[in-house]
Amino acid sequence: MATLDDPAVKALVDAPNHAVISTVNPDGSIHSTVVWQEVVDGALHVNSAVGRRWPSNLDADPRVTVVVLARDNPYDYVEVRGTATRTDGADEQIDRLAKKYIGQDRYPFRREGEQRVRYVVTADRVRHEKQG
Secondary structure, three states, rough: OOOOOOOHHHHHHOOOOOOOEEEOOOOOEEEEEOOEEEEEEOOOEEEOOOOHHHHHHHHHOEEEEEEEOOOOEEEEEEEEEEEEEOOOOHHHHHHHHHHHOOOOOOOOOOOOOOOOOEEEEEEEEEEEEOOO
């Protein structure tokens, strides 16, 4: 099994590669959406806003799968399965992610009154695949 510290995996998650996060809806179906991600202290972290579907799902059921895909080759990806826990530092993190993904010092899409939330994923499994 791979780890987030493996050189090829680290290269994927450290680059501005988008991720798809999948969570469990209240009716048991799966909800997937594109997110920004980063690895901090060896764990995958993601960020969103209160009121959006996937954070609400995680608050009810912490099981999660996150797939990070290479921008230039979607067949080079890392899958992280585990559980997610809310943690501090969402406002600072979204600004770091804005710098990583769009080259801006501050997140420009924040809405008035928006409350950011940050989750750390405790990995049960990390899998890296690369073709092409």
